[in-house]
Structures are given as C-alpha cells and as structure tokens.
Amino acid sequence: MAKPPYQQIADDIRALISSGELSPGDRVPSARQITAKWGVAIATATKVLALLQQEGAVTVVPGVGTVVSGLSKVGRPSKRDHGGLSRERIVAMALDIADAEGLSALSMRRIALELGVATMGLYRYVRGKDDLLLHMIDTVFGEIPMPKRPEGWRLQLDAAARHTWAMFKRHRWLAPVMSLTRPQLAPNALSHTDWVLKSVEGLGLGHEAMIHIHVMLFSYVRGIATSLEAEAEAEQDTGLTNDEWMQGQEAILSTLAASSRYSTVVKLMLETELDLDLDSLFEFGLARLLDGIAVLIASPPAPKGGRSRRAGSRR
Structure with a gap:
C-alpha cells in the first residue's frame, strides 16, 4: 500500500539528513518550497514539517526557519526545556514560529509540540488562536517604546510611521492581520494610537479628522507592509533579488515595447533605473501623505453645524 504523500516527502527529507546532504543547523525546504x-498542497507541506518536528528531526530557529536538529549553526538554544508553562512562554513561542515561518505555520498543536506539552494544556493560558493572536499583537506593539516626541506635528507623525514600519519589518506576518475597521483592542496598540492622536491635538482639527489622519497613516504603512512576507518568500524561493528578477524580465519587456498599448509603462521600465523596493515606496508615499495633511491643517474644514475654531498651530 502506497504511503500518503506527506509521509513519502518526509522520507525524502530524512534521506537527505541521513546522507549528510543536510547537516545539523542546515535549513530544510520550507512549506512553499515543498509545494x-x-x-503538493500547502496543507500537505505543513504536515510534512510537523511530522519531522514531532520526530525531533528538525526544529524551528527564530529568524532562520526550520533546520535540522542538533547543534544549530546560529547557536540558539531550543526553548523546549526552559521553565514552566505560562502565557508569556506560549506567546514567545508563537512569535518565534510566526517570525520564522509565517502565520500559516502557527497552530496550537504546533506550539504545544515545540514546547513539549499537551495541546489542551495551552488553553489554561489562552482561550484559542484568536486570543493568542491578540496577545501576540500586544507583545509586538510593546517591544520597543514609541520614540521621544520631536517638535512639531509633522516630525511626530513621521516618527510614528517609521516606528510602525520598523515593527512590521521585524514581524512580517503582522500587517495582514491588523484590521482597520475592527481594530484589535490590545493595550499597547491603543497606546500607539494615543501617541499619534496627541501629535495632531490642538491644531484646529475635529475629532473625526484626527481619527482619519491616524487611520490613513497607519493603513498606508500597513498596506506597503503586507508585501513584506511575500517579498521575502519570493527571494528565498527563487534565490533572486528584486533587481535580478527585473533583469530576467528584460526580454519580455522588449517584446511588449513593440506594442503601443503598453508604450508608456514599458518605456519607463526599460529606460529608467526604476527602484520599486518596499523601502523606497514607503519613503515616497509617506512624504506625500504628510504634504497632504499639511494642507488640511493649514485650512481645516468647518465642523458640521458651525464654523471652524482653530487653536494655536504647532507646525
């Protein structure tokens, strides 16, 4: 009787380990690489890695990925045997897994496996995955305090946006799970919001405009950051940087250049050194957003049902 696909793939990876082709500390294929x-489907690939982890053949190293068990090349000890179970320890392990492999690899069973405990034991400390995610968000927002408040609203909003961008880059899984219309009420996230709102307090703006400025700025940074994980996975899976990938598209672009239908965009892509890395997009858009907010602050709309009363400007 033929083995299920996930068991056969696990056998193939074990063979690579047994032969020495993969040594302790070497990365094994990621779920996406397995697919x-x-x-096979991503669920099957995830099952392969879970089976190998359960057997102790591989382990997760934060910031690196799933590696062959044994002496890690980065010298980071496993958390499996450290201390008693607690919510803080569960959240820390969840962050390690999500940071290393993405949120799709995270499950209560996986956390229990890494901690060497029964899955049901986790529910004494977190109610479920949604509750766990809220604690993860709260922990991440509280990792690094908001910066010392600079002088002037523009520098303050700029500092807040950069703080958020840095947070999303440290935790690439985070941006897609943040909701704009149903915000997660994590205490540290609320403190972040409060810091931003104080930046535009006393400028003659109504409460609605203040909230919209915060949500607009946060949603802009979040929108760019939703590409961070996919970008990292694409570079890992292909072995190509953005520049190298674009160079590989030149033949296709040259063919498209013959069509007037795409003449403008193809001309720009062929004749300019177009820099579309995520940091450059962040910088360009942030400056334009702040320019627009400056126009609003210079001439705020009158509140509904009355004339605008402006307080002293802090520009």
Missing part, C-alpha cells in the same frame, strides 16, 4: 518541488 513547488513535490507538487
């Missing part, structure tokens, strides 16, 4: 190489 590409063996032609």
Whole structure:
C-alpha cells in the first residue's frame, strides 16, 4: 500500500539528513518550497514539517526557519526545556514560529509540540488562536517604546510611521492581520494610537479628522507592509533579488515595447533605473501623505453645524 504523500516527502527529507546532504543547523525546504518541488498542497507541506518536528528531526530557529536538529549553526538554544508553562512562554513561542515561518505555520498543536506539552494544556493560558493572536499583537506593539516626541506635528507623525514600519519589518506576518475597521483592542496598540492622536491635538482639527489622519497613516504603512512576507518568500524561493528578477524580465519587456498599448509603462521600465523596493515606496508615499495633511491643517474644514475654531498651530 502506497504511503500518503506527506509521509513519502518526509522520507525524502530524512534521506537527505541521513546522507549528510543536510547537516545539523542546515535549513530544510520550507512549506512553499515543498509545494513547488513535490507538487503538493500547502496543507500537505505543513504536515510534512510537523511530522519531522514531532520526530525531533528538525526544529524551528527564530529568524532562520526550520533546520535540522542538533547543534544549530546560529547557536540558539531550543526553548523546549526552559521553565514552566505560562502565557508569556506560549506567546514567545508563537512569535518565534510566526517570525520564522509565517502565520500559516502557527497552530496550537504546533506550539504545544515545540514546547513539549499537551495541546489542551495551552488553553489554561489562552482561550484559542484568536486570543493568542491578540496577545501576540500586544507583545509586538510593546517591544520597543514609541520614540521621544520631536517638535512639531509633522516630525511626530513621521516618527510614528517609521516606528510602525520598523515593527512590521521585524514581524512580517503582522500587517495582514491588523484590521482597520475592527481594530484589535490590545493595550499597547491603543497606546500607539494615543501617541499619534496627541501629535495632531490642538491644531484646529475635529475629532473625526484626527481619527482619519491616524487611520490613513497607519493603513498606508500597513498596506506597503503586507508585501513584506511575500517579498521575502519570493527571494528565498527563487534565490533572486528584486533587481535580478527585473533583469530576467528584460526580454519580455522588449517584446511588449513593440506594442503601443503598453508604450508608456514599458518605456519607463526599460529606460529608467526604476527602484520599486518596499523601502523606497514607503519613503515616497509617506512624504506625500504628510504634504497632504499639511494642507488640511493649514485650512481645516468647518465642523458640521458651525464654523471652524482653530487653536494655536504647532507646525
């Protein structure tokens, strides 16, 4: 009787370890690499890694990924045997997994496996995955305090946006799970919001405009950051940087250049050194957003049902 696909793939990876082709500390194929190489669904690929982890053949190293068990090349000890179970320890392990492999690899069973405890034991400390995610968000927002408040609203909003961008870059899974219309009420996230709102307090803006400025700025940074994880995975899976990938598209672009239908965009892509890395997009858009907010502050709309009363400007 043929083995299920996930067991056969696990056998293939074990063979690579046994032969020495993969040594302790070496990265094993990621879930996405498994789907590409063996032609299976992401759920099957995740099951392969879970089986190998359960057997102790591989382990997760934060910031690195899933590696062959044994002496890690980065010298980071496993958290499996450290201390008693607690919510803080569960959240820390959840962050390690999400940071290393993405949120799709995170489950209560996976956390329990890494901590060496029964899955049901986790529910004494977190009610479920949604509750766990809220604690993860709160922990991440509280990792680094908001910066010392600079002088002037523009520098303050600029500092807040950069603080948020840095947070999303440290935790690439975070941006897609943040809701704009149903915000997660994590205490540290609320403190972040309060810091931003104080930046535009006393400028003659109504409460609605103040909230909209915060949400607009946060949603802009979040929108750019939703590409961070996919970008990192694409570079990892292909081995190509953005520049190298674009160079590989030149033949296609040259063919498209013959069509007047795409003449403007193709001309720009061929004749300019177009820099579309995420940091450059963040910088360009942030400056334009702050320019627009400056116009609003210079001439705020009158509140509904009355004339505008402006307080002293802090520009």
